[in-house]
Amino acid sequence: MRSDGRQPDELRPFSMERGYAKFAEGSCLIKMGDTHVLVTATVEDRVPPFMKNQGRGWLTADYSMLPRSGRQRNNRDPMKPNGRSMEIQRLIGRSLRTIVDLDKMGERTITLDCDAIQADGGTRTAAITAAYVATYDAMRWMIKQCMIKEILLTEPCAAISVGIVRGNEVLDLNYDEDSSAATDMNVVMTASGRFIEIQGTAEQNPFSAETLGKMLRLAKKGIDELIAEQHRVLEL
Numbered sequence: 001m002r003s004d005g006r007q008p009d010e011l012r013p014f015s016m017e018r019g020y021a022k023f024a025e026g027s028c029l030i031k032m033g034d035t036h037v038l039v040t041a042t043v044e045d046r047v048p049p050f051m052k053n054q055g056r057g058w059l060t061a062d063y064s065m066l067p068r069s070g071r072q073r074n075n076r077d078p079m080k081p082n083g084r085s086m087e088i089q090r091l092i093g094r095s096l097r098t099i100v101d102l103d104k105m106g107e108r109t110i111t112l113d114c115d116a117i118q119a120d121g122g123t124r125t126a127a128i129t130a131a132y133v134a135t136y137d138a139m140r141w142m143i144k145q146c147m148i149k150e151i152l153l154t155e156p157c158a159a160i161s162v163g164i165v166r167g168n169e170v171l172d173l174n175y176d177e178d179s180s181a182a183t184d185m186n187v188v189m190t191a192s193g194r195f196i197e198i199q200g201t202a203e204q205n206p207f208s209a210e211t212l213g214k215m216l217r218l219a220k221k222g223i224d225e226l227i228a229e230q231h232r233v234l235e236l
Contacts, residue, residue, distance in 0.1 A: 003174075011032070011226075013031075014030070016030050016229055018134075018137055018233050018234065021038065021040045024041060025141040026133070026137030026138030027039065027041065027134050028130040028137075028233075034174070035123055036116070037114060037123055037126045038114075039134045041112055041135055042110070043108060055106070057104075057107065058108075059096050060089075060111055061089045061093040061112040063088045063092060064115055065085075069119040088123075088124045091188075091197065092112060096128070098196050099132075099155055100135070100154070104150075104152050106147065110138055122174070128157070128159040129159055129160075132153070132230055133234060135153065157190045157196060159189070161178070161187075162222075163215070164215075165177045165181050169218055170218070171219070182202070183204075183211075185201070186198075189219065
């Protein structure tokens with residue numbers, strides 16, 4: 001039994017609320033236990049300079065944590081995000097771009113702003129899961145504006161953390177588990193079971209291929225549950 005009473009293969013209580021930000025083209029507030037992340041999607045009729053005159057669209061992400069989202073205050077850095085934030089926002093952007101048909105989007109950009117309101121582990125994976133919902137609704141808005149003819153997402157994707165805590169493979173680590181884990185891994189996966197990204201590190205002892213397989217199966221179980229909730233809140 002884990003510190004919060006969950007079974008090894010059990011997600012924290014979670015919810016997704018779409019349309020949370022009134023003025024954004026798409027938005028989703030996700031809660032994974034005590035981790036709360038708001039993702040908003042903004043659509044602009046332009047692309048970065050390196051993509052001009054190609055006829056293709058772009059999707060990018062920005063990530064930040066509010067100063068008191070965690071146990072200590074984080075300093076604001078409006079001029080330049082820190083290395084951790086940059087790594088996370090690149091992960092979010094990469095993950096969503098793999099399932100978007102940018103060729104059919106025209107020269108437009110979708111920007112995903114991901115803000116951790118409260119952080120108790122797993123903010124990056126929660127942001128990716130909520131970003132899918134926000135992007136889907138942004139594309140619904142684009143269809144109404146006659147920018148695109150159809151939803152340009154090839155399939156759903158979601159993300160979750162897994163790890164080894166006190167010798168056991170566990171799903172969806174909270175902060176206490178993450179900070180003491182022998183292995184910590186983030187998995188991004190599509191609904192069809194294909195991997196977008198796997199980030200895993202042995203903090204103490206190296207892990208075996210068998211253990212890796214167990215963690216990936218745990219991740220798929222959690223991601224299947226999250227994608228089912230994405231479908232429910234999007235009314236698909």
